[in-house]
Amino acid sequence: MSKEITSRATDYSQWYNDLILKGELADYSAVRGCMVIKPYGYALWEHMRDALDKMFKDTGHVNAYFPLFVPKSLFEAEEKNAEGFAKECAIVTHYRLKADPVHKGKLMVDPEARLEEELIIRPTSEAIIWNTYKDWIQSYRDLPILVNQWANVVRWEMRTRLFLRTAEFLWQEGHTAHATKEEAIEETVKMLNVYADFAENWMAVPVIKGVKSANERFAGAEDTYCIEAMMQDGKALQAGTSHFLGQNFAKAFDVKFSDKENKLEYVWATSWGVSTRLIGALVMAHSDDQGLVLPPRIAPLQVVIVPIYKGDEQKALIDARVHAIMTELKALGIRVKYDDSDNARPGWKFAEYEMKGVPVRLAIGARDLEKNVVEVARRDTKEKNVVSLEGLSGYVKDLLEEIQQNMFNRAKAYRDSHITLANNWEEFEKLLDEKGGFISAHWDGTAETEEAIKEKTKATIRCIPLDNPVEEGTCILTGKPSSQRVLFARAY
Amino acid sequence: MSKEITSRATDYSQWYNDLILKGELADYSAVRGCMVIKPYGYALWEHMRDALDKMFKDTGHVNAYFPLFVPKSLFEAEEKNAEGFAKECAIVTHYRLKADPVHKGKLMVDPEARLEEELIIRPTSEAIIWNTYKDWIQSYRDLPILVNQWANVVRWEMRTRLFLRTAEFLWQEGHTAHATKEEAIEETVKMLNVYADFAENWMAVPVIKGVKSANERFAGAEDTYCIEAMMQDGKALQAGTSHFLGQNFAKAFDVKFSDKENKLEYVWATSWGVSTRLIGALVMAHSDDQGLVLPPRIAPLQVVIVPIYKGDEQKALIDARVHAIMTELKALGIRVKYDDSDNARPGWKFAEYEMKGVPVRLAIGARDLEKNVVEVARRDTKEKNVVSLEGLSGYVKDLLEEIQQNMFNRAKAYRDSHITLANNWEEFEKLLDEKGGFISAHWDGTAETEEAIKEKTKATIRCIPLDNPVEEGTCILTGKPSSQRVLFARAY
Numbered sequence: 015m016s017k018e019i020t021s022r023a024t025d026y027s028q029w030y031n032d033l034i035l036k037g038e039l040a041d042y043s044a045v046r047g048c049m050v051i052k053p054y055g056y057a058l059w060e061h062m063r064d065a066l067d068k069m070f071k072d073t074g075h076v077n078a079y080f081p082l083f084v085p086k087s088l089f090e091a092e093e094k095n096a097e098g099f100a101k102e103c104a105i106v107t108h109y110r111l112k113a114d115p116v117h118k119g120k121l122m123v124d125p126e127a128r129l130e131e132e133l134i135i136r137p138t139s140e141a142i143i144w145n146t147y148k149d150w151i152q153s154y155r156d157l158p159i160l161v162n163q164w165a166n167v168v169r170w171e172m173r174t175r176l177f178l179r180t181a182e183f184l185w186q187e188g189h190t191a192h193a194t195k196e197e198a199i200e201e202t203v204k205m206l207n208v209y210a211d212f213a214e215n216w217m218a219v220p221v222i223k224g225v226k227s228a229n230e231r232f233a234g235a236e237d238t239y240c241i242e243a244m245m246q247d248g249k250a251l252q253a254g255t256s257h258f259l260g261q262n263f264a265k266a267f268d269v270k271f272s273d274k275e276n277k278l279e280y281v282w283a284t285s286w287g288v289s290t291r292l293i294g295a296l297v298m299a300h301s302d303d304q305g306l307v308l309p310p311r312i313a314p315l316q317v318v319i320v321p322i323y324k325g326d327e328q329k330a331l332i333d334a335r336v337h338a339i340m341t342e343l344k345a346l347g348i349r350v351k352y353d354d355s356d357n358a359r360p361g362w363k364f365a366e367y368e369m370k371g372v373p374v375r376l377a378i379g380a381r382d383l384e385k386n387v388v389e390v391a392r393r394d395t396k397e398k399n400v401v402s403l404e405g406l407s408g409y410v411k412d413l414l415e416e417i418q419q420n421m422f423n424r425a426k427a428y429r430d431s432h433i434t435l436a437n438n439w440e441e442f443e444k445l446l447d448e449k450g451g452f453i454s455a456h457w458d459g460t461a462e463t464e465e466a467i468k469e470k471t472k473a474t475i476r477c478i479p480l481d482n483p484v485e486e487g488t489c490i491l492t493g494k495p496s497s498q499r500v501l502f503a504r505a506y
Numbered sequence: 507m508s509k510e511i512t513s514r515a516t517d518y519s520q521w522y523n524d525l526i527l528k529g530e531l532a533d534y535s536a537v538r539g540c541m542v543i544k545p546y547g548y549a550l551w552e553h554m555r556d557a558l559d560k561m562f563k564d565t566g567h568v569n570a571y572f573p574l575f576v577p578k579s580l581f582e583a584e585e586k587n588a589e590g591f592a593k594e595c596a597i598v599t600h601y602r603l604k605a606d607p608v609h610k611g612k613l614m615v616d617p618e619a620r621l622e623e624e625l626i627i628r629p630t631s632e633a634i635i636w637n638t639y640k641d642w643i644q645s646y647r648d649l650p651i652l653v654n655q656w657a658n659v660v661r662w663e664m665r666t667r668l669f670l671r672t673a674e675f676l677w678q679e680g681h682t683a684h685a686t687k688e689e690a691i692e693e694t695v696k697m698l699n700v701y702a703d704f705a706e707n708w709m710a711v712p713v714i715k716g717v718k719s720a721n722e723r724f725a726g727a728e729d730t731y732c733i734e735a736m737m738q739d740g741k742a743l744q745a746g747t748s749h750f751l752g753q754n755f756a757k758a759f760d761v762k763f764s765d766k767e768n769k770l771e772y773v774w775a776t777s778w779g780v781s782t783r784l785i786g787a788l789v790m791a792h793s794d795d796q797g798l799v800l801p802p803r804i805a806p807l808q809v810v811i812v813p814i815y816k817g818d819e820q821k822a823l824i825d826a827r828v829h830a831i832m833t834e835l836k837a838l839g840i841r842v843k844y845d846d847s848d849n850a851r852p853g854w855k856f857a858e859y860e861m862k863g864v865p866v867r868l869a870i871g872a873r874d875l876e877k878n879v880v881e882v883a884r885r886d887t888k889e890k891n892v893v894s895l896e897g898l899s900g901y902v903k904d905l906l907e908e909i910q911q912n913m914f915n916r917a918k919a920y921r922d923s924h925i926t927l928a929n930n931w932e933e934f935e936k937l938l939d940e941k942g943g944f945i946s947a948h949w950d951g952t953a954e955t956e957e958a959i960k961e962k963t964k965a966t967i968r969c970i971p972l973d974n975p976v977e978e979g980t981c982i983l984t985g986k987p988s989s990q991r992v993l994f995a996r997a998y
Contacts, residue, residue, distance in 0.1 A: 041641070045625065049573075050638050081536075081542065084537075101604075105600040106596045106598050106599075106627065107598075107599045109662040110593055110595060112593075119585055121578060121592055132615055133596070142536065146535065168574065182573055184571065
């Protein structure tokens, strides 16, 4: 083995960090809470971004770019939003450095270059965008506005973890403006469905679509829709949110439009976002003690070919055959690499690509060539098969699809077996501590009870599922009446 | 006309702003010196970015992402670089806001949340990246590192102009690490050639490849290579730079590698970048008094179709035919829009798409349908032709190529006619004031003379062209001997 990984059973949290670092997805940086996304991790993000971007464009959205900075007076305009993010804002106060007169060769902040108004680095862009929309919207003819932005944002979190919670992260944020409440809600749900589609069909991560309780709502939203995923340690992870913002931002920034009857109305808003956090979800949903397991559709590398040979003569024969295989695979749009570097043995390479989660590995030796076969290893099940070189590219293409599907099925089976009903407090606590996962339980609907449950158990209401059946019952904590179950879990 | 544009002759600078704003490329924002890139402008940037990104990947580069913030102690490590950017740095000093006790509903910077070390918002990323490379590089086997980053950067400029000079801008920055000086220089020149290829073949903007004088060099570089373009007002614009950084950053951040003989050596570096500034160059190189003129290869929209009809019956006939045309054009990969909105007359639409620089406009009326023809108008020359509907898609495809080529030829003819020799000071000043453009003149090679010329005339040395012939002469200002001419110009 090239690199040691802590096993999940030994220390799940360390296992996760090992995978991110040794799988070369990201690295710590010199800046507190900020990470470096390494080329392999960034290639993964590029595939995710491109797939999402196409889905956004196919649903009528266009991209734009708004400033990184939000002047404090704009930031505080929507009070709930401002209050929600105030405690984690990076703030620019000065715009110049000067030579430090005391320490030669060092610089200091120039006290004379203080900004008149402080600039907040966007933790989210509603404020700067709605201040702009004010100039873009006069009439119903200017609506809807369906804009998305790919950007970096900063939230000064106290406890950070690679991908899951970093001070700076990359994301996309959609910000749409509508003439009616119905249309805005329709947009909110449409984008939730886009996220669920992406999570399930590209990331192979099954998700539950639901609505957040008031406590867990985005600051400034009327309703927050979310997709919730289940990790292998039984903790939930919020993988994407879509907010119906009502007229809150339109009122805070005075954005009105004249409708067809020439009456002035406030505009209705949505916002929705997913971030590099998704990479954390992906890693924790699928990977194992040997390393990353990446779904083929977004894997930076889908197939790796490793030659096994003695001497230049064998190598030359293998090379020739591999180049033909590569051409065929590339013609099918498959991302393939031939690793014939001579500074590592095949066994080391096998472990390395297992660590990196490459879905399919082909190993080809001189004796295989004679028999016209190749060894095909799949990363998800670790099965190996000897396969004929005739029709290999079609076989690999089908196998990639099968792996994608199998990874989803496996994650779904795990997730489904980790949704458990609890009918009283005892069951609830026992399940949380012994099994984890989502716990479906009755709740009296109050913020106080939710808060009390969180304090006692660290479990939060992940969501009220969209397809939730009406069911009479009593709250697990207070015994008060309830009309439906909600999903609780400890979460990332 | 839907929107008035100032003519170039009346006020070139206002003409430029009118095009950016009324062509809907960008908008001013509430943040001093920062702009909003509007969807149409961002779509243009996406096409430019995608073309460049492919060129980078085809030359072996991979993307990654490094933090937005640079701790002050890292920022100041490479002294020349730090000194060069110190005066234009946005600085984060605090990480939390709190409720303002005096002004209800307002927030204030929490004085207790002061950072121990200030964070500089990257004006360029050499410092944070080389501090990271220190951990990535031990042996010659780790080299070369060929990394690029697409990111936002901030330079607190006092005078800003949409796209040309904004406090925040989008760019890419390549940062490569090499074992030898020769390899690093080769990389520097390779990327300069990539930029020139992109500028000429995608943006249709001819450029001169050259090297900067010491005065105009990137802070911290040994040599700065550049591509220089000529705008329609006779001013030059630096469109991209590629820096050979020597071992300056390796020494500042102590990045060494053991070579094949196991000897420790400092690593050699390059960096290279282009930014959203290119959009300014594009606009000023090609556009006219009617609006933008965009080169087909990167135009967000390549073809627009406008129907001319009376009544629903005519409209239905045109619709059916246009949908067939759209299908054919899209099958050829052409970006086409059918504007059949009924809230504007055809003449208004014509002016609107002229303003937006759409390369080809098709107008189709009921009488055209009868004759099986369509009116094709090209934006670059404003020529109109009546063309048969048979074979239309092939005709349009060829026309787009012809427009691309014509735009380049036209810009090149203008540029070439604006490179003029000056053999003495009188000629030099007269040319600068009466004709503009590049002035090819002898210079004694000293920084003092360059500075003096700049003070007298505002002209700078744009570059020493790569293919410059050796020619004995005397400096236009000092009369001292010179071995080659250099290109002077007033510049953006």
